[in-house]
Amino acid sequence: MSLFDDITAGKDQALSELAATTDAAGLEAWRVKYLGTKGLSRQIMQRLKEAPSDQKPAAGKAANEFKNALQAAYDEAIKKVGATAAKGPVIDVTLPGRKPAIGREHPITQTINELIELFGRMGFSVAYGPEVEDERHNFEALNIPPSHPARDPLDNFYINPSVMLRSQTSTVQVRVMEQGPPPIRVIAPGRVYRPDTVDATHGVMFHQLEGLYVDEGVTMIDLRTCLDQFAKAYFGPQMTTRFRPGFFPFTEPSAEFDMSCPMCLGKGCPVCKQSGWIELGGCGMVDPNVFEAVGYDPQRYTGFAFGMGIERMVMGKHGIPDLRLLFENDVRFLHQF
Ligand SMILES: [Zn+2]
Structure with missing residues (x-):
């Protein structure tokens, strides 16, 4: 062609x-x-x-x-x-828009932020420390000698013979005091790790809030007042608190502190096992041996320290019966808070 x-x-x-x-x-x-x-x-x-x-x-x-x-x-x-x-295609401008899914703070984070705000009003600043710690900060400087049962390898997550996942936020006390002289007034919120059997009230990871106040002339009355004010501010003005004798290697004297049960206001109910009291944490006056370990003069300075479990506070405040619910990442549960 x-x-x-x-x-x-x-x-x-x-x-x-x-x-x-x-x-x-x-x-x-x-x-x-x-x-x-x-x-x-x-x-x-x-x-x-x-x-x-x-x-x-x-x-x-x-x-x-x-x-x-x-x-x-x-x-x-x-x-x-x-x-x-x-x-063509017709757009219906009267249809409602597509709502983007917006995340929210986990109840643990909400609680930590509330506690930071609340203790901030009492003059406490915030300190953080590493979750992987050496034995000096987790034990020795806190007056816990090598023979102490708390150092048992079965009760801790050791990474090697001298490095571990911290078992308490008291490590941050030592780190803060090593950085400079008193006065010190800090809280240290964070995760801690212990190989507990997981059940409704125990996990292998949980959150603590540590408090430390060191200066000249700090007394147990300051500790008592601080924790009582905290309980009233966080749970309500009707709350009362009490101290019971306790023992911790890094405080002397030591006390367990309880708050009147927010469910029954002290009358007795299943939540408080009919006692009328809820245990909030441990506290005491900083042991002179801890001051010596960080180079403070125990003749000149005194101080108090306290620690509490944050999960327990979240569960108490929202009436959550099982700790595991907080960590299953079920948004249907978490969106309630
Ligand atoms: Zn009760």
Whole structure:
């Protein structure tokens, strides 16, 4: 077939295919096939050199007309499809928007932030320490000697014989005191780790809040007042607190501190096991041996320290019966708080 025949046949085929094309994707495929850089129009241009020299002007003219006709038909078709696209799909502006899912603070984080705010009003700043600790900060400087049962490898997560996951936030007391002289008034919230059997009130990881106040003339009355004010501010002004004798290696004297049960207000109920009291944590006056370990003069300075479990506070405040609920990451549960 001659070039002229190919042009005529190509034009007929291109226009009939274009007439059958109704959408933008089909139009684009058609454009590539006929007007693209490797399309039929370009192929015809390249074949012009085949034409005998006396026919070249006419062939060139035919090829140009072919290209222009296809381009004009394409431009027309794209206008029609564009007009249809502009009409269609209808957007209902009265429909409500799609609400993005916004996360929220975990109840443990909420509680830690509340405690930071509350103790901040009593002049406590916040200190943090590493969760991987050495034995000096976790035990020795806290007056816990190598023979003490708390150092049993079965009761701690040792990484090597002298490095471990901290078992208490009291480590931060030591780190803060090592950084400089009194006065010191800090709280240290954070995670601690112990290989306990997991049940409704125990986990292998939990959160503690440690408090430390060191200065000249700090007495147990300051400790008593601080914790009583805390209980009233956090759980309500009707709360009363009490101290019971206790023992911790790093405080002397030591006490367990309890708060009147928020459920029954001291009358006795299943939550407080009919005692009327809820145990909040341990506390005491900083042992002179701890001061000596960090280079403070125990003749000049006194101080108090306390520690409490944050999970217990969250559970008490919201009436959550099982600790494990807090760490299962079930958003249906967590979204309640
Ligand atoms: Zn009770």
